[in-house]
Amino acid sequence: MLTLRSYVAGEWFEGQGKSVTLVNPATEEAIATASTEGLDFEKCYAYARDVGGPALRAMTFRERGELLRAMSKAIHGKRDELFQSAMANGGNTRSDAKFDIDGAWGTLAAYADLGAELGDTKVLADGDAIQLGRSPRLFGAHVYLPREGVAVHVNAFNFPAWGLAEKAAAALLAGMPVISKPATSTALLAYRIMEVLVDGKLLPAGALQFIAGSTGKLLELLGGQDVLAFTGSSFTGTTLRRGVGITERGTHINVEADSLNAAVLGPDVEEGSDLLNLFAADVVRDMTQKTGQKCTAIRRVYVPRDRMDAVIEVLRERLAQVKVGDPTLDEVTMGPVSTAQQLADVRSGVEKLGRVAKLVVGSPTEVNAIGRTGDKGFFVAPMLLRADDPQAGDEVHSHEVFGPVATVMPYDGSAKDAARLVAMGGGGLVSSVYSDDKAFLEGCVLGIAPHHGRVTIGSTKVAGQAIPPGLVLPQLLHGGPGRAGGGEELGGRRGLAFYMQRTALQGDRSILEGLIGKKA
Ligand code: NAP
Numbered sequence: 190m191l192t193l194r195s196y197v198a199g200e201w202f203e204g205q206g207k208s209v210t211l212v213n214p215a216t217e218e219a220i221a222t223a224s225t226e227g228l229d230f231e232k233c234y235a236y237a238r239d240v241g242g243p244a245l246r247a248m249t250f251r252e253r254g255e256l257l258r259a260m261s262k263a264i265h266g267k268r269d270e271l272f273q274s275a276m277a278n279g280g281n282t283r284s285d286a287k288f289d290i291d292g293a294w295g296t297l298a299a300y301a302d303l304g305a306e307l308g309d310t311k312v313l314a315d316g317d318a319i320q321l322g323r324s325p326r327l328f329g330a331h332v333y334l335p336r337e338g339v340a341v342h343v344n345a346f347n348f349p350a351w352g353l354a355e356k357a358a359a360a361l362l363a364g365m366p367v368i369s370k371p372a373t374s375t376a377l378l379a380y381r382i383m384e385v386l387v388d389g390k391l392l393p394a395g396a397l398q399f400i401a402g403s404t405g406k407l408l409e410l411l412g413g414q415d416v417l418a419f420t421g422s423s424f425t426g427t428t429l430r431r432g433v434g435i436t437e438r439g440t441h442i443n444v445e446a447d448s449l450n451a452a453v454l455g456p457d458v459e460e461g462s463d464l465l466n467l468f469a470a471d472v473v474r475d476m477t478q479k480t481g482q483k484c485t486a487i488r489r490v491y492v493p494r495d496r497m498d499a500v501i502e503v504l505r506e507r508l509a510q511v512k513v514g515d516p517t518l519d520e521v522t523m524g525p526v527s528t529a530q531q532l533a534d535v536r537s538g539v540e541k542l543g544r545v546a547k548l549v550v551g552s553p554t555e556v557n558a559i560g561r562t563g564d565k566g567f568f569v570a571p572m573l574l575r576a577d578d579p580q581a582g583d584e585v586h587s588h589e590v591f592g593p594v595a596t597v598m599p600y601d602g603s604a605k606d607a608a609r610l611v612a613m614g615g616g617g618l619v620s621s622v623y624s625d626d627k628a629f630l631e632g633c634v635l636g637i638a639p640h641h642g643r644v645t646i647g648s649t650k651v652a653g654q655a656i657p658p659g660l661v662l663p664q665l666l667h668g669g670p671g672r673a674g675g676g677e678e679l680g681g682r683r684g685l686a687f688y689m690q691r692t693a694l695q696g697d698r699s700i701l702e703g704l705i706g707k708k709a
Contacts, residue, residue: 295663541584
């Protein structure tokens with residue numbers, strides 16, 4: 190069986206002792222093991238800080254962007270092989286695997302473009318310089334410079350490729366060395382990517398290290414110039430926030446956590462319209478893509494009360510087209526969830542929602558899985574629930590079932606009521622509103638915006654070219670307030686800020702101009 194290794198201080202390291210076994214979720218066959226027992230975390234941390242950091246900081250944004258370009262090309266070049274790893278260890282269909290892997294090289298390419306745009310400088314100016322006194326000599330300005338520590342990235346199990354790449358893209362372009370840790374249960378794909386990057390000798394020594402397994406004592410080593418970017422459950426996020434680096438030494442932390450993303454159907458959207466089709470396609474895609482294991486997936490669907498039955502029928506018809514089964518088969522459109530624990534969590538989560546909502550499509554225990562071997566595999570059917578009278582405090586607003594599950598709920602047709610209900614999610618990554626009615630959009634979109642990192646607006650004029658809410662774009666912010674963790678990632682240039690210190694400089698205008706490299 191394959192043993193996943195960590196890549197530390199310029200060498201591959203194989204852990205000893207107790208290891209975690211990775212399985213194929215479609216067959217439950219063991220495919221690899223991973224352990225970090227015996228790994229020298231102090232050496233790993235010091236190598237990033239003392240070797241990787243200085244090498245990256247010696248480069249300009251343009252040069253660091255070129256590194257990202259090379260990483261992007263290398264991943265793109267091994268796309269087909271990487272798809273196999275995503276299918277084998279993630280339960281991904283080919284289309285799911287593309288979503289993750291194409292997202293990885295695409296995000297690196299977008300940040301490579303940003304590097305070219307920022308050009309031959311190492312200092313990033315933040316806004317314009319400000320005249321401070323009466324004389325036009327005394328000026329103030331804000332600049333960003335890379336933090337002189339280490340960026341530790343802890344990722345969730347659902348996007349092993351994109352998770353590694355999107356965080357690394359922003360950190361490396363900003364000039365910080367990275368230690369990246371994928372979730373162990375699905376780490377095979379991230380490991381294969383790391384092999385591609387190491388074999389290609391694409392990065393300076395110490396710029397990117399990789400941990401296959403537990404972080405051991407690594408997080409205890411973090412200090413005031415270091416950052417920790419975490420993606421995963423709220424529970425783990427809360428644990429990591431209590432780390433000694435964060436509570437006592439000022440380590441910067443970014444948390445990307447759970448989210449009960451909503452889709453709101455406007456009262457003006459007519460049956461059979463392009464906009465209704467867009468809404469239904471988005472809901473069903475988000476429920477079933479990656480078997481619903483997407484932080485941005487739609488979990489709550491709000492429709493005007495008198496449209497509940499009709500909308501549920503539209504969604505039922507579309508969900509009936511979903512073919513669950515062995516993700517390597519062409520006809521299959523939805524694979525299994527990633528682990529036995531995930532399957533147990535989905536089932537118990539649906540039971541929990543069942544206290545206030547009625548299951549109208551699918552079953553937590555019955556599934557017809559194409560190509561299944563006996564009763565093997567963590568397969569589950571897509572499930573739609575309806576809650577006709579959801580109250581504040583009900584699980585439908587607070588419990589994220591991380592699988593192919595959504596709940597349809599009514600609102601009274603007003604933007605105010607829709608916004609009130611969506612806000613009950615306690616802070617989300619992304620929600621979507623479908624309408625052509627400008628007054629409704631203004632009330633609903635601006636009403637829910639303070640509770641979200643991103644809001645997508647579906648309207649008839651863009652229905653043919655709309656980008657689904659579940660797709661995270663490198664140009665736009667990813668993250669959300671409250672339950673979603675309060676984090677911010679990506680968003681083009683904004684994504685660099687977490688990895689850089691913003692400093693105000695004040696003094697003689699010409700000296701400032703010399704330091705910043707541009708006219709004030
Ligand atoms: P998880 O159980 O919280 O694990 C996430 C990561 O944290 C894994 O790499 C895990 O490593 C690591 N971890 C767990 N305990 C740790 C500790 N004490 N110290 C250091 N690292 C620790 O979450 P998950 O099950 O992988 O992911 C599912 C959740 O992530 C969902 O709730 C989903 O909403 C959320 N998510 C959010 C986003 C977003 O961008 N907001 C994106 C994707 C997923 P091991 O695997 O080795 O235990």
